Every structure is written in C-alpha cells, then in structure tokens.
Amino acid sequence: MSFPAVSERTGHGLTPTTLDGVTIRLYDTNARQVRDFVPLTPGCVSIYLCGATVQAAPHIGHIRSGLNFDIMQRWFRHRGYDVTFIRNVTDIDDKILRKAADQGRPWWSIGYENERAFSSGYDVLGCMPPTYEPRATGHVPEMIEMMRGLIENGHAYVAEGNVYFDVRSFPGYLELSNQELDNLRAAEGEVDTGKRDRRDFAMWKAVKPGEPSWETPWGRGRPGWHLECSAMAHKYLGGVFDIHGGGIDLIFPHHENEIAQSKAYGDEFARYWVHNAWVTMSGEKMSKSLGNSVLVSEMVQRWRPIVLRYYLGTPHYRSMIEYSEEALREAESAFARIEGFVQRVVEKAGHVEAAAEVPPAFAEAMNDDLGVPQALAVVHTTVRQGNSALTADDKETAVARLAEVRAMLGVLGLDPLDPHWTGADRGDDLHGVVDSLVQLVLEQRQSARSRKDYGTADAIRDQLVQAGLEIEDTPTGSRWTLRG
Ligand SMILES: Nc1ncnc2c1ncn2[C@@H]1O[C@H](COP(=O)(O)OP(=O)(O)OP(=O)(O)O)[C@@H](O)[C@H]1O
Numbered sequence: 007m008s009f010p011a012v013s014e015r016t017g018h019g020l021t022p023t024t025l026d027g028v029t030i031r032l033y034d035t036n037a038r039q040v041r042d043f044v045p046l047t048p049g050c051v052s053i054y055l056c057g058a059t060v061q062a063a064p065h066i067g068h069i070r071s072g073l074n075f076d077i078m079q080r081w082f083r084h085r086g087y088d089v090t091f092i093r094n095v096t097d098i099d100d101k102i103l104r105k106a107a108d109q110g111r112p113w114w115s116i117g118y119e120n121e122r123a124f125s126s127g128y129d130v131l132g133c134m135p136p137t138y139e140p141r142a143t144g145h146v147p148e149m150i151e152m153m154r155g156l157i158e159n160g161h162a163y164v165a166e167g168n169v170y171f172d173v174r175s176f177p178g179y180l181e182l183s184n185q186e187l188d189n190l191r192a193a194e195g196e197v198d199t200g201k202r203d204r205r206d207f208a209m210w211k212a213v214k215p216g217e218p219s220w221e222t223p224w225g226r227g228r229p230g231w232h233l234e235c236s237a238m239a240h241k242y243l244g245g246v247f248d249i250h251g252g253g254i255d256l257i258f259p260h261h262e263n264e265i266a267q268s269k270a271y272g273d274e275f276a277r278y279w280v281h282n283a284w285v286t287m288s289g290e291k292m293s294k295s296l297g298n299s300v301l302v303s304e305m306v307q308r309w310r311p312i313v314l315r316y317y318l319g320t321p322h323y324r325s326m327i328e329y330s331e332e333a334l335r336e337a338e339s340a341f342a343r344i345e346g347f348v349q350r351v352v353e354k355a356g357h358v359e360a361a362a363e364v365p366p367a368f369a370e371a372m373n374d375d376l377g378v379p380q381a382l383a384v385v386h387t388t389v390r391q392g393n394s395a396l397t398a399d400d401k402e403t404a405v406a407r408l409a410e411v412r413a414m415l416g417v418l419g420l421d422p423l424d425p426h427w428t429g430a431d432r433g434d435d436l437h438g439v440v441d442s443l444v445q446l447v448l449e450q451r452q453s454a455r456s457r458k459d460y461g462t463a464d465a466i467r468d469q470l471v472q473a474g475l476e477i478e479d480t481p482t483g484s485r486w487t488l489r490g
Pocket residue numbers: 056057058059060066067068069070071251252253254255256282283284285286291292293294295299
C-alpha cells in the first residue's frame with residue numbers, strides 16, 4: 007500500500023461547486039489523487055471520523071488526527087457549509103478487556119475514564135465538539151440489523167457463534183489500499199474459528215468466559231471494531247455521506263472492512279476518503295502499544311496548549327510530524343510573533359473584530375487540499391505588514407491587518423483573542439473581573455521592581471504562576487494567560 011506525499015498531488019477538474027463558486031479540493035485516498043469536492047447536498051457536508059479506542063489516555067498523535075479534521079471542519083464552516091461531524095468512541099475492544107482483567111476493574115470503567123481524558127485532550131487543544139459522538143456499545147441493535155442483512159444476502163456467515171464477512175464475495179475488496187486479495191495473508195490478530203477463508207474478518211465475536219456480551223439471533227457475543235463504524239456511520243449519516251476520515255494506519259484493514267460491510271449491505275457509503283499522517287518518534291508511529299507515546303496531559307504541563315496546537319495543526323495533514331522539542335520551540339517563537347502583533351494592535355486600538363472573509367491567498371491555499379503551511383505563510387506575511395504599519399504609526403492599516411489575521415487564525419483555531427484561549431468561555435463574565443485583579447497585582451509587581459525590590463516582585467510572580475497563570479514580560483508590559 008502506498009501513501010503519496012504531498013508533493014505528488016495531481017491536478018483537478020474544472021467544475022466549481024461550492025456556494026461561492028470556489029471549489030474545495032481534497033486528496034481522496036481511494037482515487038489516489040486530489041479531487042474537486044462535490045457535496046452530496048449543496049451547502050452541506052457530512053464527515054465521519056474514526057475516533058478513539060478508549061483503552062488509555064490520548065497521546066499527541068491521537069489528538070493530531072482530531073485536530074486535522076477540526077481544521078477541515080472549520081474551513082468548511084468558513085466557506086458557509088452546514089457541517090455534520092461524527093467522531094465515534096470505540097468503548098469495547100480486546101485491549102480494553104485485557105486491561106480490565108489485569109487491573110481487576112469493570113471493563114466499562116476503563117472506557118469511561120479514558121473517554122473523559124480524550125474529551126479534555128480535544129478540548130484543551132481547542133477542537134470543536136463533534137455534532138454527535140456515538141459509543142459503539144450503544145449501537146448493538148444497529149449492528150445486528152446490518153449483520154442480518156449481510157447474512158441474508160450471502161456476504162456474511164455464522165461459525166461457532168462468530169459472524170464473519172466473506173471477503174471473496176465482495177469484488178471491490180482492497181481497492182482503497184490498492185492491494186490484491188491473492189497477496190493477502192490471514193486477518194491479523196484473529197483466531198480463525200470456523201472461517202471459510204483465513205482472510206475473512208470478524209464482524210462479531212462469540213462470547214468468551216468473563217467477557218461482556220450481548221444477545222443476538224446467533225448467540226451471545228460482542229462487536230468487532232469494523233462493524234461498529236459501518237453501523238454508526240449508517241445511523242447518523244445515512245447510506246451515503248461525503249467524507250470518511252482517520253489516520254493512515256486505518257486504511258487497511260479497518261477502512262477496507264468498513265467499505266466491504268457497508269457496500270455489501272447496500273450502502274453507497276463514503277464519497278471521499280481523507281487520511282491524516284502520523285506523529286512519529288524516530289520514524290515510527292507514536293503508539294501506546296509501542297511505548298513511544300507522549301500524553302497530551304504531560305505536554306500541556308510543559309507547553310502552552312495554543313503552542314501545542316500550532317505545532318500539531320500547522321504541518322500539512324498528509325506530512326508526518328517527527329516529534330521534536332526543537333520544532334516545538336520553533337512553533338513557540340513563531341506563534342509568539344503572531345501573538346505579539348495581535349496584542350500590540352489591541353493595546354493601541356482596542357478591540358478589533360475578525361474580518362468576515364480571509365485574504366484570497368489564504369483561501370486558495372486552504373481550498374487546495376487544506377494547504378495549511380501555505381495558508382500560514384499568508385498569516386505571517388500579513389503580520390509583517392501589520393508590524394510595519396505599527397512602526398509607521400499607521401493605526402488604520404494595522405487594524406485592517408489584524409482583522410484579517412484574526413479571520414485566518416480563526417480557521418486554524420489559533421486566534422489568541424478567541425474566548426476559548428482567553429479563558430472567557432470558562433467563566434464568561436468573570437474574565438473581565440479576573441483581568442482587573444491580575445492587572446492590579448501586576449502593577450504591584452511593577453512598583454516593587456521600580457524600587458528594586460526584586461524579592462517581592464519574584465514572589466508575586468510565583469504566586470500568580472501557582473494560581474494557574476502564565477506571565478509573560480514584554481517591552482510594553484506584562485501579559486497574562488491561563489495555563490491549560
Ligand atoms: N501517532 C499517530 N499520529 C496520528 N494519528 C494517529 C496516531 N496514532 C493514532 N492515530 C489516529 O487516532 C485515531 C484514534 O486512534 P485509536 O484510538 O484507534 O488508536 P491506535 O491507532 O490504536 O493508537 P495506538 O497505536 O497508540 O494504540 C485514529 O484515526 C488513528 O489513526
């Protein structure tokens with residue numbers, strides 16, 4: 007299976023299809039090229055993203071996936087689309103059951119705990135909540151319905167309480183990953199109890215002693231991972247929808263198996279397949295099972311969440327991100343340049359609303375397969391123009407540039423004045439009160455410094471940090487933000 011790099015992007019058709027006559031183009035893994043995005047329903051886009059298997063707390067790779075699709079969602083919204091975004095939760099799986107057995111805990115307690123950790127991981131990095139976030143175990147009736155249909159039409163069979171998908175019965179199998187069935191070995195990690203062909207995959211697994219199980223017409227058992235997504239996508243988005251997403255590791259077998267089940271069931275299923283590349287460590291996928299993962303909860307102790315978002319969200323979604331502290335430091339200083347500009351203009355001109363439209367060059371970059379790196383270059387250019395205007399005391403131009411910068415940063419989820427980042431969405435009316443109080447304390451610190459009482463000044467700073475604030479000293483004064 008090959009996954010073309012960004013530079014191999016190919017051309018596209020000519021039919022403008024979106025509301026404003028400008029086409030969004032996306033790399034479709036299935037077509038192996040960039041395609042014009044033609045929505046199923048004009049003005050609407052439906053997206054299904056494979057979400058977390060809640061066996062452990064999220065590492066930054068997991069959240070990168072959520073973040074890439076958050077930016078996609080924001081861009082569609084900016085273009086005026088009505089977005090329906092589904093991100094599921096896989097709350098039953100071998101690893102969850104193994105962990106529960108090892109720790110002597112109920113299986114669901116592992117799932118609930120980690121689901122909360124995922125929710126706060128998405129939230130701390132500013133991902134908008136999905137429209138619906140269905141859990142696998144809440145959809146057993148829908149899975150039974152799908153299995154019934156597939157058994158009836160001859161694409162699935164029951165063997166020793168398991169329900170298997172007959173891969174040879176579905177001619178389109180392996181088209182997404184561009185593989186030949188003849189070259190495929192047995193499905194990985196599966197015991198072939200009663201399989202007709204070792205490559206058949208389990209949709210439903212027969213009950214084992216001590217494991218949770220649900221009643222079905224074919225005996226008790228539990229869902230397989232692939233069936234969950236087919237059943238939930240069908241329930242929330244119908245038989246056909248626009249975009250299916252996930253990390254590149256899911257192309258095979260997970261997405262191939264979803265396609266086989268859903269199409270054999272009679273669904274047209276996803277019209278575009280979009281896959282994000284990984285966060286890697288020494289070239290390998292960051293992964294819980296490989297033990298090379300860095301948790302989001304650890305990272306936000308060391309880095310401001312907005313800097314972490316800049317680091318994870320600004321490389322192209324199809325480029326790998328090799329984890330590096332140096333790159334994080336670079337992200338920190340690049341973001342500081344943007345943030346410094348925003349704050350300088352606000353200090354000079356007061357509140358500035360985001361522009362309704364982003365500059366054309368930014369839009370062109372985003373329309374071209376979500377070209378965030380090129381779009382970000384437009385942000386930096388606009389910041390430079392704004393800074394020159396400030397130096398020339400041209401307030402009007404500086405304000406106009408800030409309005410554009412805010413609009414662009416809003417699409418990337420990086421606008422420092424957004425209530426999510428100012429903390430206003432966590433205590434709306436309290437934000438102003440806290441700001442006045444902190445300013446008061448900062449003034450006391452400043453007067454301690456002026457009288458060269460550095461001990462008191464440092465003690466005040468330490469107390470503010472302890473209270474959960476981040477204090478940054480700049481040539482124009484001290485600024486504060488809430489720590490994640
Ligand atoms: N290192 C990574 N970089 C980018 N995306 C990732 C990474 N690891 C997982 N993902 C994506 O995150 C989403 C949720 O993944 P899931 O919970 O199934 O974890 P997983 O792939 O089993 O992780 P792990 O390998 O750490 O156990 C999927 O879309 C997956 O492709």
